[in-house]
Amino acid sequence: MPLLSVRNLTTRFATDRGVVRAVSGVSFDLEEGEVLGLVGESGSGKSVTALSIMRLVPEPPGRVTADAIEFDGLDLMRLSEAEAREIRGARMAMVFQDPMRSLNPVLTIGRQTTEVLRRHQKLDGKAARRRAIELLEMVGIPMAERRLGAYPHQFSGGMRQRVMIAMALSCNPRLLIADEATTALDVTIQAQIIDLVKRLQRDRGTAVIWISHDLGVVAGLCDRVNVMYAGTVVESGPIRRLFHRPGHGYTVGLMGSTPRVDGAAAHRLTPIEGLPPNLIDPITLCPFLPRCRVAVAACHERPPAPRQFAAGHWAACFADLVR
């Protein structure tokens, strides 16, 4: 049985201009210890998918529906707010792009790291403090004991993100969701953080959902990828297959748009022309059709159903990209 099973997740937001369908009918499974990448551009629904699973979408204006979201034997859709709070931070944890906004600026790092431990693991003050020092050392914060009295602004961006990861891992969650967790960091610091996540994932068998727009980071970290566009998963596959034999026009477009530090890209980038669709208007055909370079006649007639290419690799695309 998978650790997480999402079926037909749909998340809408009521706005002044109409209902925005941020996520439309997303389904996927995540096995224990697996690292799943969610890639796509701004507004593709990656973050809202994660927030919906974590039960962090404010309702209203949001409205989350699903046939099922099962996690670790629990039906997340049926949990009360109080029950969801018990799961979050303990069995599933999330790290965001901007650690400064996740940390409370007027509380010390020590107070914030021990709070999680006292709440979920029922440790007393002394034991929580000891464990917090251990955790901060584990994520590579030097002189952790002395730093407990520091405030978030006294830490660099990379150190703050390490604190967030330490807090997220403090209760040994089965699932860690990282939402653009290294996007704001410098590349040498990003390498440190990814190295850390890989090590922790290997040592503890934590399952990870890694949300990123950076195909390179995903290629180095993930076992499997879901490519999202306009609130839907348009392609899903094991990492090597998806990168070497992409099956969706959008996936191909993303790769053609990405310059490479190893110079392997063509001399000229092949951008995806135009802009992503407005998610208020109803989308009846393939959402990528207006920008697609490989569209065929069928694309203009009906919406594409997922086509299976190999075990675990499918794409909702009529073009015969995978032969």
Add this chain to the structure above:
Amino acid sequence: MSRLLEVDGLDVHYGAVKAVDGLSFGVDRGRTLGLVGESGCGKSTTGYAILQLVRPSAGRVLFDGADLCRLDTASLRRLRRKLQIIFQDAHASLNPRLPVGDLVGEALDIHGLFPGAARAGRIRELLDLVGLAGHLIERYPHELSGGQAQRVAICRALAVEPELIVCDEPVSALDVSIQAQIVNLLQDLQQRLGLAYIFISHDLSVVRHMSDEVAVMYLGKIVELAGKERIYAAPAHPYTRSLLSAVPVPDPDLEAKRQRIILKGDLPDPAHPPSGCRFRTRCPIAIERCAAGDPPPQPLAAGHWAKCIRLSEGS
């Protein structure tokens, strides 16, 4: 080919913080110099100092032979037409109260270009040049997407017919598909108009794509400078090497094989930089002698140098 811009011993010091310290480099007409480094390395300050948007503490910035640092305000203003800048956050650089047509027209008016009847036609021509549809002329900045706003900013810069554009992280805030559109646009414009660029970015993949030459900065200093092919194929300075090794490549097979040089710790406090080589506190090959003095540039090949005393050891 001729040198359009020559920077010599450029300093920007704020008290103890030497944000830019002793930079020397040049840019030829029609070419691109990439300026890379991580946050706080001084790459944006360098761009501003070239345009005299921050006043350098010392050094010379020769543009077509004239030292911009010594010019009075009126002459500088005349010359600034030839040097333009675009920023990461295009929306923030556009006056929210002006529609696109006026934003571009304003640039013409300031320098007295295309007055009267020619103005409207020139605005349309410029919008067309940057791939903006004519109907956007009435739109206000908040109605534009990030990519469209960056096109308007580029359009304003082009309106005054510059020879050099400082591009300060121009695609960093954009989604990858839009980023590729703007990268291609900048390349096309360079070809058509013979522009020189100083392309400032933390993204080594985009810099490789855009640049002819690349300078790598760390804590206010250039640590290595070389032609693009050379620096990516044979980086010499330990900082350049670790930086390049840290950039992920969108290929799972290559990623699985790559050896990363993971740096220790964070950037030192710029007000109290390490003595000698500023990189030595994080350098995997530092020795005691690195603390002794500022390492001089070691010539390694034609147009390639790096500041590291360990390179002369023949290792």
